[in-house]
Amino acid sequence: MTERPSFPMNVTVEQARQMLADLLPVRSAEQVPVQQAAGRYLAADLPALVSHPSATESALDGIACREADTLDAAPGRPVRLQVVGESRAGVPFSGSVETGCCVRIYTGAPLPPGADAICPVEQLQDDGLDAVWLQRPASPGDVRPEGGDFRAGEVVLRAGQRLTPSRLALAVSLGHALVPVRAQLRAALFSTGDEVREPGEPLAPGQVYDSNRHGLAAMLHEAGCEVLDLGHAPDSLEVLSARIEAAGGADVLITSGGVSMGKYDFMRDLLLEHGRVSFWKVRMRPGGPALLGGWRGLPVFGLPGNPVSSLVVFQVIVRPALTGELPFTLRLRAATPFRALADRAAYWRGVIEGGTVRDYGQQGSGVLRSLSEAGALVIVPEGQAVAAGDEVEVMLF
Ligand SMILES: Nc1nc2c(c(=O)[nH]1)N[C@H]1C(S)=C(S)[C@@H](COP(=O)(O)OP(=O)(O)OC[C@H]3O[C@@H](n4cnc5c(N)ncnc54)[C@H](O)[C@@H]3O)O[C@H]1N2
Numbered sequence: 515m516t517e518r519p520s521f522p523m524n525v526t527v528e529q530a531r532q533m534l535a536d537l538l539p540v541r542s543a544e545q546v547p548v549q550q551a552a553g554r555y556l557a558a559d560l561p562a563l564v565s566h567p568s569a570t571e572s573a574l575d576g577i578a579c580r581e582a583d584t585l586d587a588a589p590g591r592p593v594r595l596q597v598v599g600e601s602r603a604g605v606p607f608s609g610s611v612e613t614g615c616c617v618r619i620y621t622g623a624p625l626p627p628g629a630d631a632i633c634p635v636e637q638l639q640d641d642g643l644d645a646v647w648l649q650r651p652a653s654p655g656d657v658r659p660e661g662g663d664f665r666a667g668e669v670v671l672r673a674g675q676r677l678t679p680s681r682l683a684l685a686v687s688l689g690h691a692l693v694p695v696r697a698q699l700r701a702a703l704f705s706t707g708d709e710v711r712e713p714g715e716p717l718a719p720g721q722v723y724d725s726n727r728h729g730l731a732a733m734l735h736e737a738g739c740e741v742l743d744l745g746h747a748p749d750s751l752e753v754l755s756a757r758i759e760a761a762g763g764a765d766v767l768i769t770s771g772g773v774s775m776g777k778y779d780f781m782r783d784l785l786l787e788h789g790r791v792s793f794w795k796v797r798m799r800p801g802g803p804a805l806l807g808g809w810r811g812l813p814v815f816g817l818p819g820n821p822v823s824s825l826v827v828f829q830v831i832v833r834p835a836l837t838g839e840l841p842f843t844l845r846l847r848a849a850t851p852f853r854a855l856a857d858r859a860a861y862w863r864g865v866i867e868g869g870t871v872r873d874y875g876q877q878g879s880g881v882l883r884s885l886s887e888a889g890a891l892v893i894v895p896e897g898q899a900v901a902a903g904d905e906v907e908v909m910l911f
Pocket residue numbers: 705706707709710722723724725726727770771772773774775776779801802803817818819820821823879880
């Protein structure tokens with residue numbers, strides 16, 4: 515390319531995320547049953563409809579009694595209490611606990627009126643009938659107070675949060691059978707390359723299995739998208755145009771390969787001719803040649819073909835734009851130096867060990883096993899080399 519390009523080049527990671535996010539449609543909200551809500555994103559804050567615990571309850575199996583009755587209990591000087599009934603989870607004791615009395619109680623069962631302390635079974639001498647002896651005072655701390663987890667009316671989950679398994683469990687605990695979630699983005703996906711083969715097919719020298727497309731489909735699902743898998747396309751202008759057309763009903767198209775400098779890297783020219791290019795090249799490694807553009811109303815994000823590059827660019831740029839969530843990072847001490855690049859941020863593969871992070875070693879963009887074996891990306895900002903012992907920002911992968 516000798517003439518001045520008509521589109522921005524070498525944008526930052528942050529600019530790339532924002533430019534993609536700006537092209538995505540605003541998502542409406544829909545109510546879905548909690549059984550179908552795992553992995554979806556909340557479209558509204560979720561208040562608690564009930565308090566939890568719904569009543570003050572026991573944290574142990576044992577007896578519920580009055581602490582004052584037990585204060586004199588000591589080894590060799592047991593205090594006797596009369597058993598007057600039981601409180602089970604779901605079946606509370608109907609009376610109240612008077613002085614000198616107790617009820618058998620089980621974990622999660624409501625503390626009866628009058629009782630204010632628990633003595634666990636392990637610390638009781640029990641005749642199995644109507645009396646127990648305590649060798650030490652009962653504990654007022656072994657109860658879970660009503661509303662101690664959350665109170666009715668309190669906003670506990672927030673709009674934009676992903677319903678991870680723990681948040682989904684919490685939404686149910688808050689009392690919701692239906693939850694408001696953002697409509698899923700419909701993401702079309704195809705990979706490009708004459709050499710790319712489907713898993714299970716025989717492989718001739720120079721050919722490669724379509725690891726990118728299958729990895730990306732999994733990442734799109736994980737990002738809460740509905741995936742329209744358009745397979746893989748050879749390096750042919752006609753086939754690629756037809757494949758992009760086939761993605762027409764989607765909200766966004768993600769492609770892999772064909773975005774660099776090679777004679778058969780057609781994606782950029784296709785978009786330039788029939789649509790538009792929003793940017794080409796991001797100031798990051800791996801993944802420098804990433805491409806963003808549009809085809810009629812359809813946003814198209816072209817990921818580089820190198821296997822590590824395609825997954826890392828998805829994680830660093832595409833996923834945050836699709837979900838509105840920045841990647842989770844933590845700060846760790848570097849156990850080895852990490853090299854800086856003068857003109858771009860580096861996302862080096864690192865291994866977290868004993869609270870520090872070390873260089874995985876193999877940083878080639880074709881070494882897919884490195885991503886799986888390293889488990890982390892160490893973010894080295896442009897020009898800021900990391901020495902051993904420095905703190906670094908680390909993204910789990
Ligand atoms: N002269 C230059 N050459 C290259 C540059 C450059 O700046 N100047 N950039 C390099 C970088 S960085 C990357 S990343 C790649 C990106 O290239 P493409 O997006 O055009 O990708 P391809 O050429 O199609 O493939 C690259 C590589 O990845 C393998 N591949 C492709 N698709 C898949 C797939 N679906 N599953 C698994 N592996 C795939 C492909 O066989 C190639 O080995 O360009 C560099 N070149």
